[in-house]
Amino acid sequence: MSKAILKYIRLSPTKARLIAREIQGMNAELALATLEFTPNKAAKVIYKVVASAVANGNYDAQSVVIKSCRVDAGPVLRRMTPKARGRGAPIRKPTSHVMVEVIETKEDKVKKGGVN
Numbered sequence: 001m002s003k004a005i006l007k008y009i010r011l012s013p014t015k016a017r018l019i020a021r022e023i024q025g026m027n028a029e030l031a032l033a034t035l036e037f038t039p040n041k042a043a044k045v046i047y048k049v050v051a052s053a054v055a056n057g058n059y060d061a062q063s064v065v066i067k068s069c070r071v072d073a074g075p076v077l078r079r080m081t082p083k084a085r086g087r088g089a090p091i092r093k094p095t096s097h098v099m100v101e102v103i104e105t106k107e108d109k110v111k112k113g114g115v116n
Contacts, residue, residue: 001057001102002057002059003053003102004049004053005099005100006045006048009045011095011096011098012094013072019043020069020071023035025066025067026066028066046098054102064105065102066102069101071099076092076094078092079092079093
């Protein structure tokens, strides 16, 4: 099992969780192909984290399954925008922490054991 973590990315955790739930339990190669053609900022970020998790374990993308893909909320950057009568309205710029864990499939472990 290997994992990759990306912290403090300027991305809404609510929007990123929609993408993370789609790829959970998928084969890594299929997940990377799906994320590559998803027109979403979160998909591009999660693509890089999944690719990093696969590379961290020196695995092949075909022989790995995404065990968990978690998006946690990071600190919120608070900004102000001017409004009428000298007032200010808050702007919330959320950040996220993305964590991906990949695990080798059991079928490939059996194949490797049988070859040796």
